[in-house]
Amino acid sequence: MAAERLLDQRGNSPRPRYTLVAILSGCAATAIVAGLIVVGSRRLSHFDAALVGYTFATLFATFGIVYRYTMWLHRPPTAMYWKRGWQVFLRPQALPRNVVLWFKRLVSVFLANSFIWKRSVLRGAAHWLIMWGCLIASGITFPLVFGWIHFEFANDGFDDYTASVFGFPLFSFGIDSFLGYLIFHGLVWASFLVIAGVMLAMRRRMRSRDALVLQRFGEDFLPLILLFAVSVTGLMLVVSYEWLNGYAYEFLSITHAVTVIGTLLWLPFGKFFHLFQRPAQLGVLFYKDAGARGEQARCARCEEPFASSMHIEDLIEVERQLGYRYEMNGSFTDHYQRICPRCRRVSLAIAQGRLWTAPAAHRNPTDVTHG
Amino acid sequence: MPVPHDYLFFIDPNRCIGCESCVQACSECDTHKGHSMIHLEFMNRRESPQSVPVVCMHCDSPTCAEVCPADAIKRTEDGVVQTARKPRCIACNNCVLACPFGVPKMNTREELMMKCDMCYDRTSEGKRPMCATVCPSQALFFGTQAEIDRLRPRSRAINDFQFGQQKIHTKVRMMVPHDAAIAHIDVVDAMCADMGEDDPMLSAAVCSLPIVSKT
Numbered sequence: 001m002a003a004e005r006l007l008d009q010r011g012n013s014p015r016p017r018y019t020l021v022a023i024l025s026g027c028a029a030t031a032i033v034a035g036l037i038v039v040g041s042r043r044l045s046h047f048d049a050a051l052v053g054y055t056f057a058t059l060f061a062t063f064g065i066v067y068r069y070t071m072w073l074h075r076p077p078t079a080m081y082w083k084r085g086w087q088v089f090l091r092p093q094a095l096p097r098n099v100v101l102w103f104k105r106l107v108s109v110f111l112a113n114s115f116i117w118k119r120s121v122l123r124g125a126a127h128w129l130i131m132w133g134c135l136i137a138s139g140i141t142f143p144l145v146f147g148w149i150h151f152e153f154a155n156d157g158f159d160d161y162t163a164s165v166f167g168f169p170l171f172s173f174g175i176d177s178f179l180g181y182l183i184f185h186g187l188v189w190a191s192f193l194v195i196a197g198v199m200l201a202m203r204r205r206m207r208s209r210d211a212l213v214l215q216r217f218g219e220d221f222l223p224l225i226l227l228f229a230v231s232v233t234g235l236m237l238v239v240s241y242e243w244l245n246g247y248a249y250e251f252l253s254i255t256h257a258v259t260v261i262g263t264l265l266w267l268p269f270g271k272f273f274h275l276f277q278r279p280a281q282l283g284v285l286f287y288k289d290a291g292a293r294g295e296q297a298r299c300a301r302c303e304e305p306f307a308s309s310m311h312i313e314d315l316i317e318v319e320r321q322l323g324y325r326y327e328m329n330g331s332f333t334d335h336y337q338r339i340c341p342r343c344r345r346v347s348l349a350i351a352q353g354r355l356w357t358a359p360a361a362h363r364n365p366t367d368v369t370h371g
Numbered sequence: 372m373p374v375p376h377d378y379l380f381f382i383d384p385n386r387c388i389g390c391e392s393c394v395q396a397c398s399e400c401d402t403h404k405g406h407s408m409i410h411l412e413f414m415n416r417r418e419s420p421q422s423v424p425v426v427c428m429h430c431d432s433p434t435c436a437e438v439c440p441a442d443a444i445k446r447t448e449d450g451v452v453q454t455a456r457k458p459r460c461i462a463c464n465n466c467v468l469a470c471p472f473g474v475p476k477m478n479t480r481e482e483l484m485m486k487c488d489m490c491y492d493r494t495s496e497g498k499r500p501m502c503a504t505v506c507p508s509q510a511l512f513f514g515t516q517a518e519i520d521r522l523r524p525r526s527r528a529i530n531d532f533q534f535g536q537q538k539i540h541t542k543v544r545m546m547v548p549h550d551a552a553i554a555h556i557d558v559v560d561a562m563c564a565d566m567g568e569d570d571p572m573l574s575a576a577v578c579s580l581p582i583v584s585k586t
Contacts, residue, residue: 077440077465115482119457209401213492214453274458277441281461281482288464301562307468315438315468322437325536326471331563336535341473344558345412348472348532348545349384349423351561355547356385 022070029066030059041147042167053257054145057264064268069276076321078280080314085283088290098286105282122204129197130227137190137230141260188238191231198228223271229259287311299340300333301347306340373449374494377515380503381528382426383546386510389413389422393502393511400501401492403454408476408487409502424511426502427452427474427487428532429542435466435475435486443484450542451491455484471534471558489543524549531555 037055041047047055073082089098108114113131117124143149143165154160154172161180162172173179182189201224205211215221233256240249266272291308298305316337319326326336333339339347391411398407410425433452436444443459444466446452455466462482466475475486490500494513498504503513512519519528528544533555545556 072442075440075442077438081440081463118481119483209492210404213402213495271458277459278461280441284461284463301566307464311464311468315465318438318465319434319469324434324437326534328535328559331535331559332566336471336537336559337468339562341467341470342410342412343562344471344473345410345423345425346414347558347562347565348425348556349412349414349421350565351556351558352384352545352547353421354561354564355551355553355556358548358551 018071018074021074022067025070026063026067030063033062034059036148037146040143040166041150044147046150046164046167047147048145051145053261054141054264057261058142058145061264061267064265065273065276068268068273072277076318080318081280081283081287084310084314085280085287089283089286091290094290098289101286101289102282105285109281109285110279122200126197126200126204129193130201131197133190133193133195133197133231134227136193137187140186140190185238187234191235194227194231195235198224198231219271222266226259226263226266230256230263233259297338299343300338301343302340304340306342312337373447374451374489374491375497376449378494378497378513379516379519379528380426380429380489380500380543381512381514381519381546382424382543383510383512383523383526384423385546386508387411387422387424388508388510389420390507392505392507393424393426396501396505397487400490402488402490403485406476406478406485408454408485410473410476424502424506425472425474426500426511426543427489428472428530428539429489430471431540431542434469434471434539438465438469439463440465447491449495451489451494452486453491454486454488457483460484471532471537471539519546527551529553529556533557533559535559 037047038044072078088094089102091098113124113128116127149163149165151161151163154162158175160172160174163170163183173183205215205220205224211220233252236252237249237256240247240252263272267275287310288308291311295309296305297307297309297312316326316335319337328334328336336344389411394407394409394411397403397409398405400408408426410423412423412425414421414423429446429450429452431450433444433446436446436452439455440463441459441461443455443461444452445456460483462477462479462484464477464484466484466486467477475484477483478485490498490502494500499513500511503509503511506512509522512522516528519526523546525548526546527549529547530541530544531554532539532541532545538555547553547556
């Protein structure tokens with residue numbers, strides 16, 4: 001592929017350098033998370049040693065995610081969008097409007113998944129349920145595992161809990177209060193959301209013909225199976241201690257730990273990585289805004305506007321970095337990128353048609369009919 | 372299951388009669404149901420009946436996939452360039468603008484790029500793509516090399532295209548005169564000659580008058 005032929009100005013493959021940067025970035029991020037765990041748990045005084053497996057899986061996931069993200073950012077098109085996205089967002093004259101838009105888009109695009117609902121209600125519902133289930137579960141699990149949140153009895157009694165964040169008391173609530181019930185069953189509610197979403201997604205994967213032909217086990221089924229396993233084993237723990245007097249609790253807790261750790265270890269590799277790629281969509285929206293307000297590129301052939309000039313120039317640079325050579329030296333324009341998509345389609349037909357009407361020198365004189 | 376390697380896709384725009392059967396049939400394909408991925412261009416309806424069906428050429432080194440910042444476009448081992456993977460596509464429009472054949476479509480409402488995937492649900496089972504199935508003039512033909520050789524003895528298929536300095540090799544083939552002394556179709560060359568008006572009839576058809584698109 002052209003990208004693999006990409007060389008730096010000295011003619012050396014840049015990949016080892018990128019890899020080193022990615023490894024260092026991953027190590028730095030892992031060290032930061034580890035440091036935050038030590039600080040947030042008050043030198044591990046609130047850290048639950050029983051959860052150390054989760055912690056190490058999270059640290060591994062942190063390294064893997066940052067490593068892959070850094071490698072991803074080094075791809076020429078990604079690097080270009082990353083750079084331009086921040087440039088257009090931080091332009092002083094547009095910054096206030098962009099900040100307001102950012103919040104609006106955060107709600108509509110990410111929290112509400114507006115664009116997925118438009119693809120289909122079933123798909124939207126599945127994604128929305130899974131996403132919110134995972135967000136709630138992550139919001140509860142990670143701070144608890146890291147010792148960032150812990151609960152202590154309040155008022156020298158056993159009726160109230162005080163929740164502390166990073167060692168600082170935040171609020172108190174009655175153990176038997178409705179708020180306490182909601183908090184202590186937070187993972188249960190999250191499991192219900194995830195299981196419902198997984199069922200909808202599985203239904204689509206088993207019935208929809210487009211999914212049937214394109215899906216792959218590792219990419220499409222494994223994430224759903226992992227999420228389902230985490231949710232079900234988590235719920236079984238609750239069932240065990242609520243209604244079965246702790247029957248098989250140890251077995252269930254180990255099973256649950258295996259599923260959670262497996263999911264954490266899988267985060268950097270498979271479909272889950274889109275959680276970290278997807279926010280780039282916001283940068284694209286700001287890039288499009290800036291492009292729409294700026295100068296428009298006109299097709300060198302039909303002279304109709306078809307994209308922003310910024311986009312065309314950036315694409316020419318990206319293609320050059322990727323090793324493509326669409327330059328049109330000595331022609332009516334300097335680069336094929338300046339031809340609009342419609343003229344490209346028509347021009348291909350013209351090129352083919354001209355061959356059939358070519359001068360006799362290029363053709364067998366007896367071959368005058370189209371076979 | 373991969374697309375059978377002896378089954379090939381052949382395009383001959385000269386045979387297109389503009390009936391739009393391919394456009395309608397395409398939207399019945401299960402991988403993009405309700406959305407037609409075919410561009411049917413009418414060169415100049417006032418002056419000429421010439422129309423052009425455009426499907427994905429499935430490049431060996433697809434520019435659309437290479438310029439995708441989200442790595443959303445994948446090429447299968449059997450050489451079919453798939454439509455954007457939904458969880459990854461960030462609707463940046465890079466692929467739409469970069470494709471040398473002008474194939475990908477941006478579904479703005481759904482913030483998703485969509486393109487012809489050669490009806491992968493059908494071709495991977497040995498069936499013909501929807502468009503080739505319904506095309507009455509066989510401008511879009513899906514079959515073996517032996518079949519096309521037998522049906523069109525005065526034509527031969529070519530799958531190398533030149534765009535400026537860039538050569539693109541494709542899975543889909545285009546029919547050219549059997550005795551045409553060319554190794555590839557030079558799109559830019561033809562475009563330049565066309566704009567140079569060395570062929571008044573074609574020039575008038577595609578340069579002087581506006582192009583009307585049905586897509």
